Amino acid sequence: MVRNFLFHRVNPERDKLWDPMDVALFERCIQYISKKYTVVLIEDIAFSDERFTKNKYATIMFDDGYKDNIQYAAPILKKYNCKASFYVVTDCIDNNIPTWTHVLDYSFQHTNVSEIDLSFDFLPDEFKVNNIPTAEKRIAYGSRLKPYLKKITHEKRGLVLDQIARSYNDIKVPELMMNWDDIKELSAAGHYIGSHTVTHCMLGTMSDETEIKHELLNSANRIQEKLGYFPLTISYPIGSYNDTTKRLSKELGYKIGLAVNQNIYDPAIEDLFEISRIELYNEPWWKTRLRISNALENIKSLIKYK
Structure with missing residues (x-):
């Protein structure tokens, strides 16, 4: 043991x-x-x-x-x-x-961008959004999204992560x-x-x-x-x-x-x-x-x- x-x-x-x-x-x-x-x-x-x-x-x-x-x-x-x-x-x-999990968290916490198109057919309705208007709501959304992304296929997860990276292009990923x-x-x-x-x-x-x-x-x-x-x-x-x-x-x-x-x-x-x-x-x-x-x-x- x-x-x-x-x-x-x-x-x-x-x-x-x-x-x-x-x-x-x-x-x-x-x-x-x-x-x-x-x-x-x-x-x-x-x-x-x-x-x-x-x-x-x-x-x-x-x-x-x-x-x-x-x-x-x-x-x-x-x-x-x-x-x-x-x-x-x-x-x-x-x-x-950092790892994609950390980059995902960091993106939702530090972006100032509100518009994001996450209308993928495979996402549940609660995650299909085109605008997250405030920092507080982006953090809350990210905290719910990450556990869900861990449950889906590698290919589908990649599509979502790529879209988030394109949308939240105002951040600089930290060197950690x-x-x-x-x-x-x-x-x-x-x-x-x-x-x-x-x-x-x-x-x-x-x-x-x-x-x-x-x-x-x-x-x-x-x-x-x-x-x-x-x-x-x-x-x-x-x-x-x-x-x-x-x-x-x-x-x-x-x-x-x-x-x-x-x-x-x-x-x-x-x-x-x-x-x-x-x-x-x-x-x-x-x-x-x-x-x-x-x-x-x-x-x-x-x-x-x-």
């Missing part, structure tokens, strides 16, 4: 649509986790028989590759002598452009990502660098195997070019995967596939290509602690099946 704790951004600045974990909360998490569990890398423990017999392992993971990972998170990891795995989106690193020197520094410090695809596509929603292979293979090849090894691990963006994702990941040379699933990883039930992770958020400590212990998910399960 292994508790895999997933983080994204760690930052003192707040965000209305996707709030980074506050630095003080992150340190409290790492202090608590390192005291309660033996912190290891999933790349070191995944193939060990000890994962079946020892119930005190935990891992620390980061998805995406944001600059605040090295600015704020890495010093805290060093303070508590913890190694972490960082799964990077290689195009985002190469071009210093690590560069390869940052990533090499993390690797030299003993952290592991793995793949989070080329462009942060939701692999489980993609139907074109050539495109899926591009996302999987080109990201790994870029890491190999920069760091000298083909990564063991693919972290599926937004936890999206299916049997095709798993098969192609294996065929292309990965050894580990990371989902989310908000649960403890049990090797007796899950295979190495759908490893569960527990994502932690910027929440009150009592709620974060319930997530760490997995009590929150157990409570939800009891309520669901009551």
Whole structure:
């Protein structure tokens, strides 16, 4: 049994649509986790028989590759002598452009454009708009749209994202990502660098195997070019995967596939290509602690099946 704790951004600045974990909360998490569990890398423990017999392992993971990972998170990891795995989106690193999910949030928060034609036939009526007149309404609309976009096909999502980018062309996307020197520094410090695809596509929603292979293979090849090894691990963006994702990941040379699933990883039930992770958020400590212990998910399960 292994508790895999997933983080994204760690930052003192707040965000209305996707709030980074506050630095003080992150340190409290790492202090608590390192005291309660033996912190290891999933790349070191995944193939060990000890994962079946020892119930005190935990891992620390980061998805995406944001600059605040090295600015704020890495010093805290060093303070508590913890190694972490960082799964990077290689195009985002190469071009210093955040993931599409962050760009989407940023666009709705910072544009001054009211007109936007989102009259796609496949969108529900609530999302078919041609004008969102105020900043407050744009933020509210964006908060509803993003979860829906995660449920539709890769192709349809792309059409909507392209239209939003064309309409909200008054914004300048912020430069928030690590560069390869940052990533090499993390690797030299003993952290592991793995793949989070080329462009942060939701692999489980993609139907074109050539495109899926591009996302999987080109990201790994870029890491190999920069760091000298083909990564063991693919972290599926937004936890999206299916049997095709798993098969192609294996065929292309990965050894580990990371989902989310908000649960403890049990090797007796899950295979190495759908490893569960527990994502932690910027929440009150009592709620974060319930997530760490997995009590929150157990409570939800009891309520669901009551």
